[in-house]
């Protein structure tokens with residue numbers, strides 16, 4: 564009979580460009596202190612989903628800790644879709660949008676305590692054009708900014724800020740979209756259309772303050788104004804949900820159409836220029852260990 568727990572760490576060695584040895588060492592130490600067994604899987608960037616599935620089938624871990632950015636979390640989420648496995652987050656990516664949403668602290672010690680703890684959220688998972696979306700996807704100015712940022716040399720918030728000005732000046736926003744949801748179709752004009760399960764962008768900007776990550780719904784938010792002040796506030800401060808600035812649709816399924824091809828991103832990853840987007844709430848949930856102080860509202 565299995566008397567101890569098995570904890571698997573899936574870690575992306577290149578995420579965030581940092582040395583991962585301290586994370587692996589702290590993980591092993593923490594797990595062994597509880598007399599549990601630790602397993603470490605380092606991602607390779609190739610066939611990781613299958614390798615993680617094989618490891619789960621072989622070792623039957625009780626929990627999976629994930630160290631990387633949102634891309635690594637998505638890889639694990641896809642791998643465990645049909646399993647009821649708990650996960651914990653040790654954020655180490657250059658973008659940690661999901662961890663930002665749960666207010667996961669910076670200290671590795673605290674992260675391990677939370678990730679191995681017993682306070683969870685059953686988080687909704689969205690599917691957008693065949694991709695799993697963990698927190699926020701969007702069409703328009705932010706996706707354009709991410710594309711420009713990915714092609715630039717300067718990382719971090721300063722990189723976004725520097726890219727913000729040419730992005731805002733050198734494009735043909737606002738654009739028109741047709742939004743089909745809740746058995747209604749309407750036409751809206753905006754500079755950014757977000758599909759949000761979560762409240763915040765990875766930068767910490769609270770763009771969807773009323774969204775709940777476990778209510779079986781997501782929000783479509785159309786940001787209407789093309790004002791540098793408004794957009795920068797959206798990225799760096801709490802957004803104002805003034806109806807003149809943003810229109811919100813709460814739904815389980817949406818189709819968005821645009822006559823022009825518009826930049827589109829999911830969870831901080833630039834996907835491409837799109838004219839048609841279909842998003843829906845899935846029946847899958849991700850059980851994530853989160854801080855006790857986090858309230859899903």
Ligand SMILES: Nc1ncnc2c1ncn2[C@@H]1O[C@H](COP(=O)(O)OP(=O)(O)OP(=O)(O)O)[C@@H](O)[C@H]1O
Pocket residue numbers: 575576577578579580606607608609631632633634635636655656657658659
């Ligand atoms: N060993 C590896 N070598 C190269 N790429 C890898 C490796 N392991 C994972 N990857 C790639 O890393 C990406 C996921 O990175 P993730 O989002 O977790 O971290 P990140 O630092 O935030 O990355 P990014 O800055 O690219 O968003 C995936 O594209 C995956 O294929």
